[in-house]
Amino acid sequence: MRDLFTGLAFVIAGIATIVTAQKFPTLPSLQYGPSLFPSIVGAGFCLGGALLAANTLWNRKRVLAPQASTEATTLKEPSSGxxxxxxxxxxxxxxxxxxxxxxxxxxxxxxxxxxxxxxxxxxxxxxxxxxxxxxxxxxxxxxxxxxxxxxxxxxxxxxxxxxxx
Structure with a gap:
């Protein structure tokens, strides 16, 4: 569930980055300005966050059905350092x-x-x-x-x- 919220946070951060980058001044002599690279990074944040959230939801839905029958017999392994x-x-x-x-x-x-x-x-x-x-x-x-x-x-x-x- 933590990955779902992390993914959504990245989507929100990406949207905020794109909106902020659009406020940068444009240069009349160039077809692109200082907002190009932050907009690309923001789009990457949105895409990566959406994929992370969707993957979390997909795996959660796929695992929930078989897990209900075997939940009592499985133990979680301790995480390594x-x-x-x-x-x-x-x-x-x-x-x-x-x-x-x-x-x-x-x-x-x-x-x-x-x-x-x-x-x-x-x-x-x-x-x-x-x-x-x-x-x-x-x-x-x-x-x-x-x-x-x-x-x-x-x-x-x-x-x-x-x-x-």
């Missing part, structure tokens, strides 16, 4: 990015974060390494070269990555 660490990892990753990206650079920091998250999800190490490097490189190029968003270069490699022009 690993789920608490899994819940703390995204905020820790954000704080790590804030502090480490100035020194390591955005691309290396993103690769480290993705690698750690994949290893925590029991991904094969070589797959996690290759995937995290490729995805970090793609994100870096999309943001820095196509969207023209300056990302931290880091002082570790003297402000520039040797293999990037």
């Amino acid at each position: 690993k789920s608490g660490l899994a819940m703390l990892l995204p905020p820790i990753a954000i704080v790590f990015y804030i502090f480490a990206s100035g020194y390591l650079g955005a691309m290396i920091t993103m690769a480290v974060i993705m690698f750690v998250l994949m290893i925590m999800r029991k991904t094969v190490p070589w797959v996690a390494l290759v995937a995290s490097l490729l995805v970090a490189l793609a994100i870096y190029f999309i943001f820095s070269h196509y969207l023209l968003i300056p990302l931290p270069q880091g002082v570790l490699l003297e402000g520039r990555l040797p293999w990037i022009f």
